Amino acid sequence: MGTPLPGVGARIRRYRRMTGRSQAVVAGLCGVTERYLSLIENGHRTPSPDLLVQLAEELAVSVAALLSDEAPRSRPTTLTADRGVVRALLGGATGGRVRSPGELRDRVESAWRIWQSSAARFTEAEPLLGGLVLDVEATVRGTADAADRREVLRSAADLYGLLRSYCRRAGRLDLALLVADRSRRAAEDADDPIRMAAAAWNFGHCLLSQEDGAEAAAEVARAGVSALDSAPSGAERTAMVGALELVRVTADAQQRRWWEARARLEDRVFRLAGAVGEGNVMRTVFGPTNTYLHALSLEILAGEGARGLRLADKVNVSALPSRERQFTFVLDMARGYHLRREDAAVLVHLLELERISAEDMVRSAPATSVVTGLLDRARPTYRPQVEALARRLGVV
Known part of the structure; x- marks a missing residue:
C-alpha cells in the first residue's frame, strides 16, 4: 500500500x-x-x-x-464585523439614551426587516446596529416601571438575536456567543418562555458553527424544548418546538447520524410544520418550506446530491420572508449540482446566489469554495462567466 x-x-x-x-x-x-x-x-x-x-x-x-505546508489559495470570506457594532458590544462606545419601549420596538423591528429582506443587508443594517445596542442598554438600565421594563427586555432579546446572526455571518463566532447569551438573559429577565426558546435556538446555531459543537447544540435544543412546557399552547409554542427540533436534525447530520436525522424530520418535524403552516415566529422561518430546506441540506451534507435535488423539486422559496434562507436553498442546489459535476447548472445557481445577495456570497466559505472548484474545471464555453464571477468575489 x-x-x-x-x-x-x-x-x-x-x-x-x-x-x-x-x-x-x-x-x-x-x-x-x-x-x-x-x-x-x-x-x-x-x-x-x-x-x-x-x-x-x-x-x-x-x-x-x-x-507541504504551503498556504492554500485564500478564499474571500469577510471575517470582520463593523467596528462601531463591535465597540458597542464590548463597551468601547458611549452615548446611549433612554427611549420609549414603543420607539425601541419599532427600531428593532425595522432592523429585522432589513436583515431578513434586503440584498444589501450588511450595508444597510450596520450603521443602525451600534447605536441601537447603546440605546437598548441605556433604556434597560433607565426604565423603572415593571411593564415598560419587560417590553424593553423583549426588544433587547430580539435585537441580540439579530446580532447573533449578524456576528455569525461576519465570522465573529466569539461575539455571536456573547450576544446569544445576552439574548438569553434578556428573555429570562422578561420571563418570556417563547423568547427563551428563541435564545436556545440562537445558542444552538452558534454551537453548530463551531467544530465539534454539534453535541452541545443538540443538548441546548433539548433543554429549550423542555423549557417550552411552561409556555401556553398554541402556534408560537409549536413553531418554536419545531425550530429547536431542526437544530437537533442539523446536529445529528453534523455527527453523520444520517438515519437519526432523517427519522426526526419524518416522524416529528414535518408533522409540527404541517400543524403551524408557513410562518416566521421569532424569525426562525419555521414551516414546511424551511423543513424541506433542512432535508435538502441534510442530503447534501451526506453526499447524496441526487436525493437532495429531488427534494428541491418540492420547494418554492419565493415566498419565504428570509432572504438568508433563500440564499441557503440556492447554495445547497449549487452544491448538489457540484456533487454531480453538472457545471452549467452550478454556474446558473451561483449567479442566482449573487443576485440574491452578493454581500452574503463573499462572506460564505461554502459558496466561494464552489466558485473556486468550478473555476478550476470550467469548460471554455462558460469559463469567461466563471472568471468574471470569481473576479467580482475577489477569488482571482
Whole structure:
C-alpha cells in the first residue's frame, strides 16, 4: 500500500473541513469510499498520484499544499464585523439614551426587516446596529416601571438575536456567543418562555458553527424544548418546538447520524410544520418550506446530491420572508449540482446566489469554495462567466 506520506492525511482533513464538506461528500466526488478517505486522513493509507490530484481539485488547493505546508489559495470570506457594532458590544462606545419601549420596538423591528429582506443587508443594517445596542442598554438600565421594563427586555432579546446572526455571518463566532447569551438573559429577565426558546435556538446555531459543537447544540435544543412546557399552547409554542427540533436534525447530520436525522424530520418535524403552516415566529422561518430546506441540506451534507435535488423539486422559496434562507436553498442546489459535476447548472445557481445577495456570497466559505472548484474545471464555453464571477468575489 506504500509508505504513508508524512502529514498529507492531516492536511487533506484540514482543507476538507475548511470547505465545510463531509468525508462522504469529498469521497463521493473523488470516486472512493468514505472509509478509504478516513484511512487516508488518519495516515493509514497513501493516496495514489491520481487521487491526490483529484483531492486537490475538490479542495481547491494545489497538490503542493497537500504535500507541504504551503498556504492554500485564500478564499474571500469577510471575517470582520463593523467596528462601531463591535465597540458597542464590548463597551468601547458611549452615548446611549433612554427611549420609549414603543420607539425601541419599532427600531428593532425595522432592523429585522432589513436583515431578513434586503440584498444589501450588511450595508444597510450596520450603521443602525451600534447605536441601537447603546440605546437598548441605556433604556434597560433607565426604565423603572415593571411593564415598560419587560417590553424593553423583549426588544433587547430580539435585537441580540439579530446580532447573533449578524456576528455569525461576519465570522465573529466569539461575539455571536456573547450576544446569544445576552439574548438569553434578556428573555429570562422578561420571563418570556417563547423568547427563551428563541435564545436556545440562537445558542444552538452558534454551537453548530463551531467544530465539534454539534453535541452541545443538540443538548441546548433539548433543554429549550423542555423549557417550552411552561409556555401556553398554541402556534408560537409549536413553531418554536419545531425550530429547536431542526437544530437537533442539523446536529445529528453534523455527527453523520444520517438515519437519526432523517427519522426526526419524518416522524416529528414535518408533522409540527404541517400543524403551524408557513410562518416566521421569532424569525426562525419555521414551516414546511424551511423543513424541506433542512432535508435538502441534510442530503447534501451526506453526499447524496441526487436525493437532495429531488427534494428541491418540492420547494418554492419565493415566498419565504428570509432572504438568508433563500440564499441557503440556492447554495445547497449549487452544491448538489457540484456533487454531480453538472457545471452549467452550478454556474446558473451561483449567479442566482449573487443576485440574491452578493454581500452574503463573499462572506460564505461554502459558496466561494464552489466558485473556486468550478473555476478550476470550467469548460471554455462558460469559463469567461466563471472568471468574471470569481473576479467580482475577489477569488482571482
